[in-house]
Amino acid sequence: MEKVKITVNDKEYYVDKDRNLLQTLKSLGYYIPSLCYDDRLEPYGSCRLCYVRVNGTLLPSCTTKVKEGMRIVTEDQEISENRKTILEMVSNQISGDLLKEKEISEALDKYGIYYxxxxxxxxxxxxxxxxxxxxxxxxxxxxxxxxxxxxxxxxxxxxxxxxxxxxxxxxxxxxxxxxxxxxxxxxxxxxxxxxxxxxxxxxxxxxxxxxxxxxxxxxxxxxxxxxxxxxxxxxxxxxxxxxxxxxxxxxxxxxxxxxxxSEDRVLNPMIKENGEWKEVSWDEAITYVSQKINDILKRYGPKAIGVLVGARITNEEEYLAAKFARVALKTNNVDSCARVCHEPSAQGLEDILGTGGATNTFEDLDKTKTVIVIGSNITENHPVIGVRLKRLASEGKIKLIVIDPRKTEIAQYADIFLQLKPGTDVVLLNAIANTIISEDLIDKDFLNKRVDGFEEFKQVVYNYTPEFAEQITGVKADLIREAARLYASNKPSMIFWGLGVTEHIQGTEIVYLLIDLALITGNLGKEGTGLMPLRGKNNVQGTAIMGAHPKKLLGAVPLSDPQNRFRFEKIWRQKVPEEPGLDAIEMVEAALRGELKGLIVFGEDLAMSHPFRKMAEEALSNLDLLVLIDMFHNETSKFANVFLPASSSFEKEGTFTNAERRIQKVNKVIDPLGNSMPDWKIVMKLAESLGLKEYFNYDTPEDVWNEIRILWSSVYGITYERLENQGGLPYPTPELDKEPIKILHKDKFTIGEKARLKPVMFIPSPENVTQEYPLILITGRSLYHFNMGSMTRRTPNKVIFGEDILEINPINANSLGIKDGDLVKIASKYGSTIIKARISDRVPKNVVFATVHFPEQSINYVVSPNIDRISHIPEYKVTAVRIEKL
CATH class of the missing domain: 3.30.70.20 (Alpha-Beta Plaits)
Incomplete structure (x- = not known):
């Protein structure tokens, strides 16, 4: 930004041109009172307290822009008297006690106004x-x-x-x-x-x-x-x-x-004896776990035990949990909820572009012209970014295309809303590609220089005309063409997506098609373009890259590459097992067969989140050892032997990685409550009890982070000191003295000079409506709760949103005699549950939507066990069901 010279109270400064004068003066350390102004709002200029003298004239500093040569006086007798008069008038309007920390109190004190x-x-x-x-x-x-x-x-x-x-x-x-x-x-x-x-x-x-x-x-x-x-x-x-x-x-x-x-937070280790939980010391609990682990390893070998990691813990803890599986348990049976929900995003981006993360940052929202939001209820699930999109769209600064089976809040701000039938994304996206190609809206220069496989891709999408897509998806052909033209022509364009894309049997392939659209239109490698998977939990992006994966090590490098294993073995001083491990779905299946005997779970409610819950419960009950490391008992606790109390993120130090690849510092706010302990310390205790202290000997989370930096060059330039000083850095940041790479694939792709398009043929979900199950269920979150609700259900959010609900279209509700608030039974081939109906036209006819936060409803009793063909994650978004009024 251009700098200009101004003089403030006879002192010279070089400051940003055209910046708000009030902001500038405050940043220089001058006190300027203001009661109608806030940095986040458009300047209003009504209270008149912020007037200063500019080149001899009194002007409101909040609505005045900085210009070259300004001579400013922040305080003189006239200014001071005016401010006192205004403050006296204001103080006469208010009653009751005032906190001294509020702006009004500060201003009254500053000018000697007695209140x-x-x-x-x-x-x-x-x-x-x-x-x-x-x-x-x-x-x-x-x-x-x-x-x-x-x-x-x-x-x-x-x-x-x-x-x-x-x-x-x-x-x-x-x-x-x-x-x-x-x-x-x-x-x-x-x-x-x-x-x-x-x-x-x-x-x-x-x-x-x-x-x-x-x-x-x-x-x-x-x-x-x-x-x-x-x-x-x-x-x-x-x-x-x-x-x-x-x-x-x-x-x-x-x-x-x-x-x-919360009163029910677990603050002491516990062991279950005769079906009852009993508080024990840390030594007793850790000894019990290590003895069980040794027994399983001795009798059944490393294939019989696994680790499942939630995405609420820090990068350092995710890394240590994965290292513990490989070094202490000698197994690659390690998986995370990051893989279970967003592996199609990571795998799709990695397969085509070479890096399994967002290509750009949230900063590009200020530079884009068109945004597609697909499969994401963004204002409820990622509200801060959702509100930002709402504002940009309502102010006409971007064009917005929303693709979703539900008419979510963000759809009300869309220039084009494509309300497709659940599970038909592949057809719709192919039809958009068909339009872009047939109307010659492709970026020929970008295609020639940086893309392979165009002819093959063109042949596949040829038959997916908008008219054909209308028959399958229910979206009008003209709307499909309009969306295609807008995305391809009103550039730069971005695509945001959520679990509504990934949680399908073709989830990975839907991601392929989103990347294909960006490639054929040249919407990659530039400001305001790119692909942004909206990660669900605070550290899903970090978890996905920290090695908690059955086939990948830290940095998402393939386990199958001997050179990768050698690099880790050199630092870990232990052999890395070569055979790929079981993922979460496979571990549950192995437990059901009696082959998996032990499971250590960090911060995840497997019983409540796994599809086809009846099967999951039977599998968990088969385990000889189930260790739950968490803050609260949950549905999985019913099957656990040991509970190890973990600290909240407010009680520890470390880092999280957000959806845009930004690594940020987590700072300790309070001491751990009771005898709870940060997960990284729990891992160290378990390792020590197994005689492996020398391989897990860290004094602080920073020690762990520095080991991560050595093993993964993309974050070598990110130190705790830089994070504290700079407020977070996206990776890759490979060098200490260089800025991060915010935009990926600028000149070439991580995978090479050219990326190859991946054409996708439509494969319908096996969940077809029938006379017995005439409706399609989709699932998701509400604004007020988070995932399985273990945290939010223990706050007043439960007063605002107290139970899971089932949205049902008025036409279906009327035909079934269901009124708003009625309890209904929802059933599929896999199970059933009781839930409260909410009549809503947000869902189309013959589609119902359920939230997933409360164990009393546990919608996963109903959800199908179908999985993505490539990434092996559950299809939570398409299940054939019927509804019965109770």
């Missing part, structure tokens, strides 16, 4: 919201809350009522708790007086310490500032410094941290 609390009006207090306390006695009509909800979130919850001296700010419902609020907390952040405040702050006062760390929920990887008081978490705020979330959070990241202090 005496006045009697409050009880009718201006609203306590209906589970997280936010409303006291409009403190409202000064700055309208920050209204503008934040309108401009940034797009929900328009806070509204201005009446005019002049009678103006009031009220929510859009009967009260705040029954409004359309999604509990992002942004209105609280921008409120300068405490009229809107987090309930925890209203009860406990302001934190006395803040620590920056990373949200423990989805793969967006938002940075958060965690406030503590007397060593206990009392509040979380979004980091304004983060390039990822830019001062925004969703309800989970902002408020759903209470699970840390």
């Amino acid at each position: 005496e609390p006045k009697e409050i009006k009880k009718e201006l207090i609203d306590e209906s919201h589970p997280y936010i306390y409303v006291d409009m006695n403190k409202c000064i009509k700055c309208f920050r809350c209204v503008r934040a909800c309108d401009e940034i979130q797009g929900y328009h919850v806070w509204r201005t009522w009446f005019r002049g001296s009678k103006v009031l700010i009220r929510p859009d419902g009967l009260d705040f708790g029954h409004s359309s609020c999604v509990s992002c907390g942004l209105c609280v952040d921008v409120c300068p007086t405490g009229a809107l405040e987090d309930r925890t702050i209203a009860i406990n006062g302001w934190p006395n310490n803040w620590v920056n760390t990373i949200c423990p929920y989805c793969g967006v990887g938002c940075q958060i500032d965690v406030g503590t008081k007397n060593g206990k978490i009392i509040d979380i705020r979004p980091s304004k410094k983060s390039i990822v979330n830019k001062g925004n959070l969703c309800v989970k990241g902002r408020y759903a941290w209470g699970y840390v202090y």
Whole structure:
């Protein structure tokens, strides 16, 4: 950005041209009061507190841009008197006590305005919201809350009522708790007086310490500032410094941290005796586990034991868990939920381009012109990025194409919405490719220089005309053509996708086709282009690359390559087993056959998440040893022998990797509760008990990270110090003194000079509707809960969303005599469950949608066991079912 010279109070500075003057002055260390301004909002200029003298003229600094040669005076007698007058008027509007940490208190103190609390009006207090306390006695009509909800979130919850001296700010419902609020907390952040405040702050006062760390929920990887008081978490705020979330959070990241202090959190090791859990010491538990492991290894060998890793733990812990499987257990039977949900993304990107990660970063959203969102309820599952897309689309800055069986919130902002039948993605994408080729919308230069296999690809898509696709997908041919033209012509273009793409029998092949579309249009290797798989959990991208994979080592290098194994053996000083291991699906099948005898599970509820739950339960009950390392008992606990209490991410140090390949520092906020322990220490204890301490001898997570850096050159340039100073770095960052490679495949692909297109033929799911099972079930998450809900169900989020629901179209509901809120039985060939119906036109006729968070409903009793043909992950998105009213 161009620099210009300005003078502030007779001091010269070189600053960014055309930047907001108020921001500039604050960054230079000058105090400028402002009550209507927030960095995240468009400047408003109504409170007049931020006026400064510019070249002799009084101007509002919030709406004034920096120009060359400006001479600025931040404070003189006239400015000071004006500010005092305004502040006196403002202070006369408010009642009740003020927190000294609020902006209004700071300004009053700065200018010597004495504020005496006045009697409050009880009718201006609203306590209906589970997280936010409303006291409009403190409202000064700055309208920050209204503008934040309108401009940034797009929900328009806070509204201005009446005019002049009678103006009031009220929510859009009967009260705040029954409004359309999604509990992002942004209105609280921008409120300068405490009229809107987090309930925890209203009860406990302001934190006395803040620590920056990373949200423990989805793969967006938002940075958060965690406030503590007397060593206990009392509040979380979004980091304004983060390039990822830019001062925004969703309800989970902002408020759903209470699970840390849940009464049912397990804080001591436990062993199950005669069907009952008994608390024991760490030594007893670890000794018990090591004896069982040794017995299994001695009697059945390394093939009879495995490790399953969840994606909530740090990169360092993921790496150690995978290393433990190979060094201590001598097996490659190690898998993770990252492979089970997003392996088609990683495998597809790796097969065609050479690297199994997003090609660009979230920063490219500011440079793109067209975005496809396919198979992702992005505003609920990745809300911070979803809200950003909403804003860009509503402001006309991007064109938006949404492809989904459900009419999700983001579809309402789409220029083109393609509502396809579940499981027909291959046909639709081939038809888009058909249109691009037949209408000569391909990027010929890019194809000639960087792409192979075009003729073969062209022959395959030839028969997938939009008219043919309309018959299979239900999407009008004209809409398909319109979407194809927009993506191919209004460039640069990006594609975002979620589990609605990957969790199919052709999930990997659907990813192939998304890559094919980017290749034939030249939407790769440039700013504003690319492919972005939206990872589900906070560290799915990290887990996928840290070696918790039956066929790949750290860095996703093939286990089958002797040179790779030799490299690891040199550092580990132990032989790496050569034979590929079992993945999670195969481990359950092996346990069912009695071949797998032991399983160690880090932070995953296998019983509740595995498809065809009845089979999974039978398999788990067959195990001689099932060790659960977690914070809470869950459905898998029913089959476990040992429970080892893990620390939350707030109680440890390490790193997470978000969906855009950005590695960020996780910082310890509080000490581990009770006798819980970080997963990396648990792995070390297990290794020591097996006589392998010398191979797992680390003092800190940084020691583990430095070993990772040695083994994986792509992150060698990423040190803890750089992460602390720079706030997160995408990999590859191979050198200490170089910037990260944000855009992959600029000049050549990781796989080579050219990428080869992969044509895909459509294979229908075996889950066909019949007279007995006339509906198709798809599954997914809600905004308020996360995966199996083990964390969010232990927070007030459960007050907002208290049980799983089944969305059913009004036509189907009417024919079955089902009313909104009725309990219904949903059944497939594999099982059934009872769930509450929600009548909704978000799902089309003959399609139903269920959330997956509550064990009381456990929709995985119903889900089919069909799996992806290439990546071997479950087809959670297509199951033939019937619905019965109870």
